[in-house]
Amino acid sequence: MNVKSKQVLIIGGGIVGACCAYYLQRAGHRVTIVDRQSFGAACSQGNCGYICPSHVLPLAEPGAVGRTLKAMLKPRSPFTIKPRFDLALWRWLWGFARRCNRQDMLAGGHALHPILESSLSLYRQMVADEHIDCEWEEQGLLFAYRSAEEFEAYSATNDLLANEFHLPAEKLVGPELTDREPALRPGLAGGWFYADDAHLRPDRLMSALRRLLESRGAVIREQCAFEGFVGEGDSRRAARCGGTEIAADEFVVATGAWSAQLESHLRCRLPIQPGKGYSLTMPRPAVCPRIPMIFPETRVAVTPFESGYRLGSTMEFSGYDSTLNRSRLQLLRDGAAPYLREPSCDPVEGEWWGWRPMTYDSLPIIDRAPIARNVWVAAGHSMLGLTLGAVTGRLVTELISGQPPHVPVAPFRVARFQ
Numbered sequence: 001m002n003v004k005s006k007q008v009l010i011i012g013g014g015i016v017g018a019c020c021a022y023y024l025q026r027a028g029h030r031v032t033i034v035d036r037q038s039f040g041a042a043c044s045q046g047n048c049g050y051i052c053p054s055h056v057l058p059l060a061e062p063g064a065v066g067r068t069l070k071a072m073l074k075p076r077s078p079f080t081i082k083p084r085f086d087l088a089l090w091r092w093l094w095g096f097a098r099r100c101n102r103q104d105m106l107a108g109g110h111a112l113h114p115i116l117e118s119s120l121s122l123y124r125q126m127v128a129d130e131h132i133d134c135e136w137e138e139q140g141l142l143f144a145y146r147s148a149e150e151f152e153a154y155s156a157t158n159d160l161l162a163n164e165f166h167l168p169a170e171k172l173v174g175p176e177l178t179d180r181e182p183a184l185r186p187g188l189a190g191g192w193f194y195a196d197d198a199h200l201r202p203d204r205l206m207s208a209l210r211r212l213l214e215s216r217g218a219v220i221r222e223q224c225a226f227e228g229f230v231g232e233g234d235s236r237r238a239a240r241c242g243g244t245e246i247a248a249d250e251f252v253v254a255t256g257a258w259s260a261q262l263e264s265h266l267r268c269r270l271p272i273q274p275g276k277g278y279s280l281t282m283p284r285p286a287v288c289p290r291i292p293m294i295f296p297e298t299r300v301a302v303t304p305f306e307s308g309y310r311l312g313s314t315m316e317f318s319g320y321d322s323t324l325n326r327s328r329l330q331l332l333r334d335g336a337a338p339y340l341r342e343p344s345c346d347p348v349e350g351e352w353w354g355w356r357p358m359t360y361d362s363l364p365i366i367d368r369a370p371i372a373r374n375v376w377v378a379a380g381h382s383m384l385g386l387t388l389g390a391v392t393g394r395l396v397t398e399l400i401s402g403q404p405p406h407v408p409v410a411p412f413r414v415a416r417f418q
């Protein structure tokens, strides 16, 4: 199909905005990206780098509320909610609690499954076609356990993932775990290995995408915050950003955790809460893992890059709080120490936090905004924004170009929250 070339303004220069720009350019459109801070400097910078189709189940699952409350009572819990009167937060928590049942969990999983699978293959193709230097590796993802009870309890989830989504993990018992990943301490109970997951270095991906987009004519304007749309009726003709008007045919709002602040501009509810997480980046330890790993008992994630090594995780619902809390960083070290022969390596090169754009159903929002026919939302990617960047970019491009979406988009409509 021949697509008419359009001028598209993308608001937000994270992985979602960058991937939208990539696929829009490939379809022949011209793009400008504005960011209130710097391109690639928010949540898409220091995350764990997993491209993980294995993460198909939403966070809201049967028993999640009880488990979360129990975890919060522990003095140094990786999960915290700062108690406060915030109507949007309480509405969000209520929405989450209501979805903690098998039926909604499976519906969410079936919505996510095709976009997760598609995104992995789109990244593979993007990295190969464009020679993107982002330390792409396909080493899988390993969940490692100390406690035999917790390890065996995962069997039920494994059965569910195998039966519902054809995503069986390989079970590694006792020493089979250290045979597979010698950087682990001996004596752990076991692990579950997902062979098809990949990983990359997110900051390198963002820099490479920026070079690529600019080399193809994209304009990137930083320190340039979106302030409102210009125009009336069923379309908008420009957006006011950083005190100037930028004209465009189409507008894509990809503002991550900030998106909820733009509800009035889009005329819809966007129940997105900032879910703060932390990471520590350092040189590769002498005994460095080969496989990225998650330790579900302490909720710490480990990513070995070609050029470094990262510990990441924790989830804090503390609103738009931009302080770096060193005790949360210490949790990462403490949570990795029981599992790894060499859990960290000095000097620390980066202490980082980011706001995950959390929806209560764990599904992104990829849809036209009710305000006008040429305004689109691509936000709320929760824990999976890096993984889902490529497929979101492709879907937004298909919608703007008037082409049929290559995977179902109905579950990602904004109307589900209205």
Ligand SMILES: Cc1cc2nc3c(=O)[nH]c(=O)nc-3n(C[C@H](O)[C@H](O)[C@H](O)COP(=O)(O)OP(=O)(O)OC[C@H]3O[C@@H](n4cnc5c(N)ncnc54)[C@H](O)[C@@H]3O)c2cc1C
Binding pocket: 011, 012, 013, 014, 015, 016, 017, 034, 035, 036, 037, 038, 039, 040, 041, 042, 043, 044, 045, 046, 047, 048, 049, 050, 051, 052, 224, 225, 226, 227, 254, 255, 256, 257, 258, 259, 275, 276, 277, 278, 279, 312, 313, 314, 353, 354, 355, 356, 357, 379, 380, 381, 382, 383, 384, 385, 386, 387, 388
């Ligand atoms: C510790 C941690 C580990 C993670 N690990 C993974 C992982 O392994 N795999 C994975 O898939 N996901 C992971 N995530 C989640 C992932 O990082 C996010 O889902 C993703 O980065 C969100 O991308 P985004 O483009 O929507 O938002 P962002 O990267 O936050 O970008 C949004 C941009 O919009 C800009 N903006 C906001 N408001 C305005 C405005 N008014 N005008 C102009 N610009 C504006 C911001 O400045 C920002 O640059 C992790 C997150 C954390 C915190």
